[in-house]
Every structure is written in C-alpha cells, then in structure tokens.
Amino acid sequence: MTLPDRSTPDLPKRLPANYQLVYDVVRAQAPGLHAPAGDIFTRAKALKPSLGYSTIYRALDRLCQMGLVLELHLPGMNAALYEQARPGHAHFVCRACGRIEDVDCDVPSDAIHSFVRGRDGVVEEIILTVHGRCTSCRLAAPEPAALPAADSPS
Amino acid sequence: MTLPDRSTPDLPKRLPANYQLVYDVVRAQAPGLHAPAGDIFTRAKALKPSLGYSTIYRALDRLCQMGLVLELHLPGMNAALYEQARPGHAHFVCRACGRIEDVDCDVPSDAIHSFVRGRDGVVEEIILTVHGRCTSCRLAAPEPAALPAADSPS
DNA sequence: CGGGATATTGAAAATGATTATCACTTCCGA
DNA sequence: TCGGAAGTGATAATCATTTTCAATATCCCG
Numbered sequence: 001m002t003l004p005d006r007s008t009p010d011l012p013k014r015l016p017a018n019y020q021l022v023y024d025v026v027r028a029q030a031p032g033l034h035a036p037a038g039d040i041f042t043r044a045k046a047l048k049p050s051l052g053y054s055t056i057y058r059a060l061d062r063l064c065q066m067g068l069v070l071e072l073h074l075p076g077m078n079a080a081l082y083e084q085a086r087p088g089h090a091h092f093v094c095r096a097c098g099r100i101e102d103v104d105c106d107v108p109s110d111a112i113h114s115f116v117r118g119r120d121g122v123v124e125e126i127i128l129t130v131h132g133r134c135t136s137c138r139l140a141a142p143e144p145a146a147l148p149a150a151d152s153p154s
Numbered sequence: 155m156t157l158p159d160r161s162t163p164d165l166p167k168r169l170p171a172n173y174q175l176v177y178d179v180v181r182a183q184a185p186g187l188h189a190p191a192g193d194i195f196t197r198a199k200a201l202k203p204s205l206g207y208s209t210i211y212r213a214l215d216r217l218c219q220m221g222l223v224l225e226l227h228l229p230g231m232n233a234a235l236y237e238q239a240r241p242g243h244a245h246f247v248c249r250a251c252g253r254i255e256d257v258d259c260d261v262p263s264d265a266i267h268s269f270v271r272g273r274d275g276v277v278e279e280i281i282l283t284v285h286g287r288c289t290s291c292r293l294a295a296p297e298p299a300a301l302p303a304a305d306s307p308s
Numbered sequence: 309c310g311g312g313a314t315a316t317t318g319a320a321a322a323t324g325a326t327t328a329t330c331a332c333t334t335c336c337g338a
Numbered sequence: 339t340c341g342g343a344a345g346t347g348a349t350a351a352t353c354a355t356t357t358t359c360a361a362t363a364t365c366c367c368g
Contacts, residue, residue, distance in 0.1 A: 073227030
C-alpha cells in the first residue's frame with residue numbers, strides 16, 4: 001500500500017496576505033464559536049471581494065499545518081468547522097440538539113506526550129471531543145435503553 | 155436559529171438483520187484497524203449481495219447512536235472511518251504519512267464526566283485524537299520552524 | 309391469524325463539501 | 339532584472355454522504 005506523499009511539508013516562511021486575512025477572520029470569531037469554510041469564505045470575501053473559494057481552503061489548510069487554526073470534524077455535521085487553535089479545551093457535542101459547547105478541561109497532555117515521545121514521535125495537537133446529551137435535551141427525552149451488544153459471530 | 159430536530163431518538167428495540175450484519179463486519183476488523191464506509195460496504199455485500207449502499211450508512215448511523223460503533227473523522231481524510239467502539243484508547247495520526255496508530259492511553263474520563271455531569275449533561279462517548287509526526291517521518295523531515303502567530307488586527 | 313401502522317430496503321438521483329486544474333500573476337532571492 | 343517558485347480565482351471534477359421513493363418486511367394489538 002502506498003500512502004500519499006505528504007512528507008517534507010517544508011512550509012514557506014512568510015504567510016501570504018490572503019492567508020493572513022483568513023486567519024484574521026477566524027480569530028475574529030468569539031472564542032467558543034466554530035465556523036464552516038463557507039462562513040469563513042463569506043466573511044473574508046466581505047473584506048476582500050476578489051477572494052476565491054479555493055483560497056479559503058488553501059489558507060485553512062496551511063493555517064492548520066502551522067497549528068494556528070484547528071480543524072474540527074463533528075459527527076452529523078457534513079462540513080468541517082474551524083476555530084483558532086487554543087490548547088487545553090475540549091468540545092462537548094450534544095447528540096440530540098447538535099449544539100457545541102466548549103469544555104475547559106485539562107487534556108492529559110503529559111501522559112500523551114510521554115507515550116508518543118516514548119515511541120520517538122512528536123505531538124503537535126490534541127483534539128478531545130465528547131459526545132453526549134446536554135441538559136435540555138436530557139430533560140426533553142430520557143435516555144433510550146442501550147441494547148446489550150448483540151453477538152452473532154459467523 | 156433553528157437546529158435540526160434530533161430530539162427523542164427513541165431507537166427501535168430490535169436491531170434489523172442488516173444492521174447486525176454490518177456490525178459483524180465492523181467487529182471482524184482487527185482491533186486498531188479502521189475502515190471507511192466503502193470498505194464496509196464491499197465486505198458486507200460479499201456476505202449479502204443484495205445489500206444497498208444506503209443501508210450501510212443507515213446501519214452505521216444507528217450503530218453509532220447505540221454506541222456500538224465509533225465514527226472517526228481524521229484530518230486530510232475525506233471519508234469517515236469506523237471501528238468497533240472500545241473506550242480507553244486514543245488515535246495518533248501522523249501528519250506526514252497519515253498513518254493511524256492506536257494509543258492505549260487513559261482518557262481523562264473521570265474529569266470529563268464530572269465536568270459535564272456538573273452541568274447536568276451526560277457523556278456518551280469520548281474521542282481523543284492526537285496529531286503529530288511518527289518516528290520515521292520525523293527522521294525523514296525535520297520540523298519546520300513554527301511561525302510566531304502573526305498579529306494584525308483590523 | 310388479521311390488519312394496519314411503522315420500519316427497513318435497494319436503486320437511483322441529488323446534494324454539497326472539498327479538490328484538482330489551468331492560465332495568470334505575484335513575490336523573492338540572486 | 340531575471341527566473342523560478344508560490345499564490346490566485348474561476349471553473350470543473352470528484353466523491354462521500356443523503357434523500358427520495360415505491361416496494362417489502364416486521365411488529366403490535368387485538
């Protein structure tokens with residue numbers, strides 16, 4: 001199996017003006033807010049109407065590689081969400097209403113770092129996502145009983 | 155803003171045979187392996203040729219809701235990956251080669267549970283993903299220097 | 309065993325986010 | 339200033355996932 005050639009990223013030294021603009025737009029989001037690429041495009045285009053859609057993706061890509069922006073894939077959400085990278089918090093996603101809530105929670109970064117480092121790897125980002133049900137949804141609909149894992153091996 | 159009506163999931167009590175079959179296929183994967191829906195479809199169809207693609211998605215959906223299967227979105231991967239739900243391990247994704255490695259790492263479930271419970275929510279699933287570079291990729295290409303977060307507020 | 313509501317099914321089409329392509333411009337180092 | 343590498347926007351292409359729909363299957367409650 002040949003994997004895609006992603007070795008030697010070797011990012012250019014300077015951030016192109018458009019990428020900086022996209023970064024600004026992302027940072028302008030209130031902390032705890034997350035936006036799909038389309039929203040970012042809209043807002044960026046408002047600032048510089050000549051912007052093309054592709055540039056947004058290219059910029060977000062780069063910003064993620066640089067660790068400035070975090071790409072967030074949430075279940076039931078067809079589009080990726082982006083936010084300014086900000087370590088030390090997790091995301092709580094309510095399975096019922098889909099609302100996303102920031103959780104100021106200490107990710108066990110030490111444990112992970114040492115584990116990965118023990119294998120000669122480097123940790124660049126830790127993403128912690130919690131699925132569950134928020135208060136209001138829990139009140140609205142009680143938990144359906146979980147099925148006991150039905151076994152039926154071939 | 156109106157959110158999609160996802161309240162009251164109220165899952166049917168019994169697991170349809172096709173869903174069970176999909177579950178079996180997912181469980182047949184070696185632990186630590188993750189498969190996109192397409193693969194699962196192929197393998198399931200081999201067992202029951204009449205299966206339609208949509209059924210796979212429906213089944214995976216349901217199985218995820220039931221907590222039997224875990225849906226995994228990894229960066230740079232356009233398709234979701236699925237694996238048997240198995241709490242207490244994280245995924246390490248190498249940004250360079252894209253390889254996925256299982257990390258038997260203790261997720262801080264207690265801390266998260268108490269935090270979320272403190273807000274009257276319920277935790278159903280915790281997904282911990284670590285991005286970084288694995289040994290071989292680190293040797294192949296040294297870390298590009300990180301840009302200092304370039305500021306330029308409007 | 310009916311009988312009707314409900315859930316599941318597969319095929320095919322629709323959707324929609326993301327990527328690739330391409331011709332052109334811009335930037336930077338030498 | 340030259341040359342190549344990187345960035346650009348428009349457009350088309352890709353491709354995973356959803357939706358639709360008509361046809362079955364399944365379940366519940368007598």
